[in-house]
Amino acid sequence: MHADQFETRLAKVRHRFATTLESKITDAVVSADQMSRSGDGITTHVSESYRLLHGICGVGPTVGFTATSEAAHAAEVALMPAHHESREPTQTEVLILKKALARLRVAATSELRLMYQRGG
Numbered sequence: 165m166h167a168d169q170f171e172t173r174l175a176k177v178r179h180r181f182a183t184t185l186e187s188k189i190t191d192a193v194v195s196a197d198q199m200s201r202s203g204d205g206i207t208t209h210v211s212e213s214y215r216l217l218h219g220i221c222g223v224g225p226t227v228g229f230t231a232t233s234e235a236a237h238a239a240e241v242a243l244m245p246a247h248h249e250s251r252e253p254t255q256t257e258v259l260i261l262k263k264a265l266a267r268l269r270v271a272a273t274s275e276l277r278l279m280y281q282r283g284g
Contacts, residue, residue: 178227182279185232185272188216192239193265199258206252213261214240214247220268228279235271239264 195209217240224233242261246253253261 174227177223178279181223181227181229182276185220185229185276188220189265189269189272192216192268193262196258196261196265199253199261200255202252207246207250210243210246210251210253214243217243229272229275231271232268232275235264235268239268 192213195213198209199206199213217236220229220236221233221240224230224236239261242257242264243253246257
């Protein structure tokens with residue numbers, strides 16, 4: 165009985181994760197575009213994107229999105245120096261972030277497709 169309850173709860177968490185994943189990635193991409201411009205609020209974009217990516221890293225493997233988690237971690241690492249130093253990212257850091265986000269989108273799309281094929 166407990167195993168069934170656990171699986172039911174895990175399925176709900178997996179579904180919630182899956183249904184919000186694409187919008188979270190889109191939000192991170194939009195923030196990365198904002199980071200490539202100078203101006204007010206850039207450190208807020210850094211902080212929000214870092215937290216968002218960190219959440220994907222933490223929950224992803226638990227709900228079967230290991231590749232997505234690893235790709236999110238690479239994007240998180242790109243933001244780490246700017247986040248920890250509370251500063252705007254360099255143009256090089258933004259470029260690395262954008263490439264990592266592109267890989268994240270590919271990984272997430274693949275794992276979402278697989279999840280839905282399995283009846284997700």
